[in-house]
Amino acid sequence: MNIRLIKTKRDYERALARLETLFDAKKNTDNGDELEVLSLLIEKYEDDHFPIDLPDPVEAIKFRMEQLGLTQTDLADIIGHKSRASELLNKKRKLSLEMIRQLHKNWNIPTEVLIRAY
Template sequence: MNWKLIKTEEEHQKAVDRAMEIFHAEQGTPEDDELGVLLLLIKDYEDKTVTMPEIDVLEVIRDKMNEQGLKNKDLEPLIGSKGHVSSVLSGRKEITLRTAQKLRDFFNLPAELFLKIG
C-alpha cells in the first residue's frame, strides 16, 4: 500500500490497524519497510494532534510518598532540613537539579518528570 501523510483521525486509525497487523514482520521484508514508514507517519500525526496532560511533579512525589507510607521527615536526607522539605513539597522552593536527581533515584522516577520545557 502507498502511504502518505496522515491528516485525519480515520487515516490515523487505518494506519494504526495496519501497523498492528504487521508489527512482527521479519526484518528486511516489504512489510518491515511498510511498518517503519507507518510508525513515522503515526508519530508525526500524533505529535501534531495529541496533547499530553501537564504533570505536576510535586503531586507525583506526594503520591509516591503515600504509596510507600513516607512522611516529610523521610525526605530530609534527600532534600535537607524539615523546613526545606516543607518548602519544596509546597512549591515555595524550586527543586534543584541535585534534589531532582536524588528524588528520581529514590522513587525510581523518569528524569523527564523533572524537566520543564516551554
C-alpha cells in the same frame, strides 16, 4: 506498500488498522519497513493531535517517591529540613534552584518538569 501522510482522523484510524496487521512483521522485509514508517507517521500524528503536557512538579516528586518507595524523610534528606519537605509536598513552598538540582541529581527527575510553575 502504499504509505501516505496521516492528515485526518479517518487516515489515522486506517493507519492504526494497517499497523495492527503488520505488528509481527520481521525487520528488513517489505512489511517490516512499512511497519516502521507507519509507526513514525502515527507517532507524528499523535504528537500533533494528542499532546501530553509535562506533569506538575510536586506530583512528579510524589510519583518518583512512590516509584522508589521513598518517604517524606527521604525527601527531607535531599532538600533540607523535614518541615521544608512537608511545605513542598503541600505546595506551600516553591522549589529553589538548589532543590531542583538535588532532585534531578539524586532522583533523576527531569529538570524541565521541576522548573514548571505550580
